[in-house]
Amino acid sequence: MAQNKDIPEILPTHAAFIMDGNGRWAKKRGLPRTAGHREGAKTLKKLIRDLDDIGIKYATFYAFSTENWKRSDEEVSALMKLLEENLDDLVNYKNENVRLRFIGGRERLSDVLQKKMNDAEEESRTRTGMTVTLAINYGGRDDIVHAARKAAELIKDGFIKPEDLTEELFGSLLMTEDIPDVDLLIRTGGEQRISNFLNWQLSYAELYITDALWCDFDRKELIKALEDFAGRNRRYGDAK
Ligand code: IPE
Numbered sequence: 001m002a003q004n005k006d007i008p009e010i011l012p013t014h015a016a017f018i019m020d021g022n023g024r025w026a027k028k029r030g031l032p033r034t035a036g037h038r039e040g041a042k043t044l045k046k047l048i049r050d051l052d053d054i055g056i057k058y059a060t061f062y063a064f065s066t067e068n069w070k071r072s073d074e075e076v077s078a079l080m081k082l083l084e085e086n087l088d089d090l091v092n093y094k095n096e097n098v099r100l101r102f103i104g105g106r107e108r109l110s111d112v113l114q115k116k117m118n119d120a121e122e123e124s125r126t127r128t129g130m131t132v133t134l135a136i137n138y139g140g141r142d143d144i145v146h147a148a149r150k151a152a153e154l155i156k157d158g159f160i161k162p163e164d165l166t167e168e169l170f171g172s173l174l175m176t177e178d179i180p181d182v183d184l185l186i187r188t189g190g191e192q193r194i195s196n197f198l199n200w201q202l203s204y205a206e207l208y209i210t211d212a213l214w215c216d217f218d219r220k221e222l223i224k225a226l227e228d229f230a231g232r233n234r235r236y237g238d239a240k
Pocket residue numbers: 019020021022023024025037063064065068079189
């Protein structure tokens with residue numbers, strides 16, 4: 001077990017991560033961008049252990065956005081292959097009791113990857129530890145449009161009236177379904193933007209942006225972010 005003295009008392013229930021900077025990490029070393037992604041996958045696996053150890057209940061990771069298809073075929077297929085390879089390791093974290101879920105459109109993904117994702121969800125469904133969600137081909141706007149379509153179907157089929165559609169009900173139609181809203185968003189690589197990640201679910205998240213590149217993000221960097229979060233005054237519009 002880790003040295004848990006370093007853990008702040010107030011923790012986010014749900015921490016989300018924009019894992020950015022792999023390309024820059026590789027470039028600094030004169031390596032191809034894909035080498036950065038390979039290293040980034042290692043960071044992800046290590047960090048899941050740390051988050052579990054620290055006691056975070058929900059962790060969501062942005063692995064591939066709906067906009068990332070714009071990258072070269074070579075980079076896209078390397079990213080997809082890495083996802084395929086690493087899903088096995090993630091599911092085999094049996095002792096950690098981690099439940100795996102995925103958000104994002106699956107149609108455009110390979111049959112192999114889709115099958116691995118379905119199997120991973122199935123195999124880990126009854127685990128009671130931390131819920132890890134990977135966002136693959138995910139876009140916050142796409143998520144909202146899908147939820148709006150579902151709501152329209154419910155109204156059309158007479159299950160609800162337009163006035164029954166509350167924020168709570170709409171939230172349950174999003175890809176995150178029963179996962180609580182994000183408390184802390186961590187973005188590595190220094191860019192000060194959301195990049196179409198969890199637009200609805202981030203409404204009252206505390207934002208933490210670090211210049212550290214994803215490949216260099218470790219337990220020490222995580223603890224720094226958690227300490228910063230613990231000191232925030234979350235007013236939710238109140239005047240306290
Ligand atoms: C990883 O970082 C994010 C993914 C889309 C997988 P990048 O590949 O965007 O790295 P930078 O921002 O170019 O350094």
